[in-house]
Amino acid sequence: MVDFLCGEGFTLSEQELIARDENNYVSLNIRYASRFASVASLRPEIKVELSARSPLLPVEHLPIRSILGMMVDPASLGISVECLGVQETLGEKILSFLRRTAEEMAGRNRAEYDDRLIRHLYDVSVILHSRTSLAKGLSAAVFQQMIVADGVQFSR
Numbered sequence: 441m442v443d444f445l446c447g448e449g450f451t452l453s454e455q456e457l458i459a460r461d462e463n464n465y466v467s468l469n470i471r472y473a474s475r476f477a478s479v480a481s482l483r484p485e486i487k488v489e490l491s492a493r494s495p496l497l498p499v500e501h502l503p504i505r506s507i508l509g510m511m512v513d514p515a516s517l518g519i520s521v522e523c524l525g526v527q528e529t530l531g532e533k534i535l536s537f538l539r540r541t542a543e544e545m546a547g548r549n550r551a552e553y554d555d556r557l558i559r560h561l562y563d564v565s566v567i568l569h570s571r572t573s574l575a576k577g578l579s580a581a582v583f584q585q586m587i588v589a590d591g592v593q594f595s596r
Contacts, residue, residue, distance in 0.1 A: 450470050451471045452471070456468060466490045467487070467490075469486070469488075470488060471484070471486075472486070496582055496589075497524070498525060499522045499523060499525065500523050500524075501522055501523075502520065503517050504518050504519055504521050505518030505519075526567060528582075533561075533564050533567075534560070534564060536557075537557055539590060
């Protein structure tokens, strides 16, 4: 995969490859040459974060395409990827924001606080406004399971 990305003009830095929690969490930054002026509110790279755990709710097969790709070729279907459902994604975004903010407030953050975490709240807002019926599918019982699993995963 690394060879493919590098062959396509992307760059990866080993210093920015992070693996934690017995490799259950992996984060990397994929850099590329932008054709547009940079904007302070957007990352100058593609940040990929992967967490390995079993889904609690059914997964969905969804297409992944770039916004630019959709504009250039609206007929392109992109690639299909197995993803968490909207309900579970909503719960993950809330938990991630709360966990990382709590770590910062307690002085236990592992790295510099990412002030772009506000994206999680923005995503929650978009989900709640555009897919209200799906967001209501996240039951209190499932969210409680997510909280317990999050506590176990990040207990160290």
